[in-house]
Amino acid sequence: MLTGHNFIGARESAVGTKTFTGVNPTSGEDLPTTFTEATVGEVAEASALATQAFDAYRDTRPEQRATFLETIADEILALGDELLERASDETALPASTRLTGERGRTCNQLKLFAAVVRDGSWVDARIDHANPDRTPFPKPDVRSCLNAIGPVAVFGASNFPLAFSTAGGDTASALAAGCPVVCKAHPAHPGASELVSRAILAAAKKTGMPDGVYSMIHGGNDAGLALVNDPHIKAVGFTGSLGGGRAIYNAAAARPEPIPVYAEMGSINPVFMLPGALAERADTIGAGLADSITLGVGQFCTNPGLILAEADEATQTLVASTVNALNESADGTMLTAGIHAAYEAGVSALATKTERLTESGQAALFQTDAPTFLSTPELSHEVFGPSSLLVTGTRAELLKIAENLEGHLTATIHGTEEDLASAADLITILEKKVGRIVANGFPTGVEVCHAMVHGGPYPATTDPRSTSVGTGAILRFARPVCYQNLPDALLPPALQEANPEGLNRLVDGNRT
């Protein structure tokens, strides 16, 4: 069924000469189907078509757009085992467990955004009524709501070939906001990307969406930068490495018209182990920690890469429990040969500067002390994979490490009620450093819900004001537009006096 073509809207196109294949990371062998990278011309065609589709798409009624999103979920499910098997062949992630679960998450995410669109109140409708009698100047009628920002470029992640890729959170939230999407398929799972793109395009056709509401191109850095630099593109969603995200951010900031870039670039997700919790249940915490470190072969943005604990006996129990579990964990195939090589290099570098506590298997726990950590900046760099670094020190030293943290997606605290009650100073620091603070859990497992924040200060992301998971993600692809003294019939339905969509609105400063 795969053709290896790009999709300029519904039209397949493959005029370029550069080709590549998917690779099975387990066997190292090429997978069937040759994919053709998009030319700069094809990138421009897709972006221009997205702009052509924009007016018709942003004018779709909430019900139509919600049905489109739900139909995408249906079409993805209808791909059946072919999708799970191809994605598994391309990523080495197990089809029957992980990818089945990830598909469910992807479809539920689309349905959650459909519910948000149908509810409609996300547009933050605000109405300030006129007062013609005000002196010295009459007060005009002023109304505003969020409008779709324009065509969005989406760069899928390698580590979630479904939930953070082609029809993942960025695409779902951009489409929900009313923005056409041009997706650059991740070259590590081009087959899964094509299949999911076919599902999106089938849903667009079934629900009567304009051609160009979705396009998908294959390619590397050149195609990606051409997409970011295309004047039709008005925002970018990206999940991946710091280097890749920063390059895209820099390109977007240097455009004649700079555009917002939402790059989620991962982090090392510090975990603070407070003494009471360790005294009470170091064994259990260690086992849970090892599970979190090795989940998905450690290839999660929220992987706990830094453990902080005071140097006491209970910490030794934590170490023993974690190391034991890590030593017993099965090695896994990583997503790509490049990721595997980077992991090996990262682990080797850590071994030269810290003490390796685990045996020679894949999963690794290292240990160092706070002064060494504070004086060795490289130890703060993310090692993408099933590795973590334990830093021991006094409470004051650990607080200093917290103060010195760069931005992270998450920070976790394990503590008894008493521990936590006396950790207000730590929480105050972490609120400035991360997008999400987790108590007595593990950072992996990002709930898709209204209150989730999967984001954080740089370098976790390029935009600390945003989340890439949860319904708040829709706000990334919208901007407010204000209407002054317009006749009611010409206002968007969200702002019409009769409130035909039944939205929650801010009217003269009061919630209605």
Add this chain to the structure above:
Amino acid sequence: MLTGHNFIGARESAVGTKTFTGVNPTSGEDLPTTFTEATVGEVAEASALATQAFDAYRDTRPEQRATFLETIADEILALGDELLERASDETALPASTRLTGERGRTCNQLKLFAAVVRDGSWVDARIDHANPDRTPFPKPDVRSCLNAIGPVAVFGASNFPLAFSTAGGDTASALAAGCPVVCKAHPAHPGASELVSRAILAAAKKTGMPDGVYSMIHGGNDAGLALVNDPHIKAVGFTGSLGGGRAIYNAAAARPEPIPVYAEMGSINPVFMLPGALAERADTIGAGLADSITLGVGQFCTNPGLILAEADEATQTLVASTVNALNESADGTMLTAGIHAAYEAGVSALATKTERLTESGQAALFQTDAPTFLSTPELSHEVFGPSSLLVTGTRAELLKIAENLEGHLTATIHGTEEDLASAADLITILEKKVGRIVANGFPTGVEVCHAMVHGGPYPATTDPRSTSVGTGAILRFARPVCYQNLPDALLPPALQEANPEGLNRLVDGNRT
């Protein structure tokens, strides 16, 4: 009373060697008091002190912060005529009319933000309750709300020495959000800046705010860039020229940690004159247009710099009415000699490429046809001052001009009910081009209210997702933080189960 010093928090400092004075633009003479530019070291001190103040300030309760904002308004009023006279001496804006009104606007703006802070619901509190029974994984308790982003750098505008400057909308919204402010005083009104800064600092002292919640530095580009590049600064508010705003944006984007820049850089604010409206009341519209063009000597970001009309008889009436009023308008002194020179140069350049309709006075109306306008990009550049360009063409040509517009703060349409009903195509275009669409009014006069959007796509601003006027401006200086499974007592009050602040919240997807 003026000392000409910088304020590092409450402490006066003037260690630099570069000095300057305020200049009376009417007489060209230096005004009393020598001001000392801040050194790079002083900029760093102010920024570091802002960070020191941040924890205590963001933890203030809404009531405390609201009282602080209201006290600033009281202290500004308490400055009495000294402020109005000094500001008038520095800007040539009349004290008894314009500046008295602007002071009222500034104080009301502070009070409006106080009301927003007291209400509290702006923090977008979201709660998703746990479900321990969910399979395959229990659902955690997830809560999020907006937190202050950190210390904010504010660059005041020259054209509103009170409402868009030292204690203007940027400062008011940043302080409301819980962010300390380091303000770079505009060098065109250093005395007014010092007086207003004293008012802010007096209010901070009276209401027990931490030292460093507000600092003010004098200086030019060097001090400004040092401030933007300071790692303690987490966001920037700016109102001024495209060149200045873009330079600040570029510097912020090139930082090791890029930060959001909200630069409002003005625009030419197209006004579309539809035929029915002109047939009905071209005279009245022309008179109103001339008033809007000359308001504040044309020195408004929302000044109508581009008029679009079909070439018919009614348009001739509009021209006659506008030209007549402009010819009769009194010349005014511009804010600075530099602004005056730039205006003269801009007007001279327009005269070489278009036809000047007005006589040789200060206010100027030029005319050209649509093909010339479309083929001469310079004609789209803002000429800051009381000048406007009328472009005539067919309806199709005017729609093409609309399609080709860059981002603007506003677009205005004059039309009868019938005109407007058939202008859906035009409105659809303008929704993508501007922050605010005005019907049958003029773009000058920006209402400070909940629904106002004073923003728009680049180059009107560097961030189309934001407004710099109205209560939505507070959202610029906040970012969401999420709390997973935290004990209730450790949550911010906005997220505690009992809702002690009585906020409007999104609980399990429902507004409460």
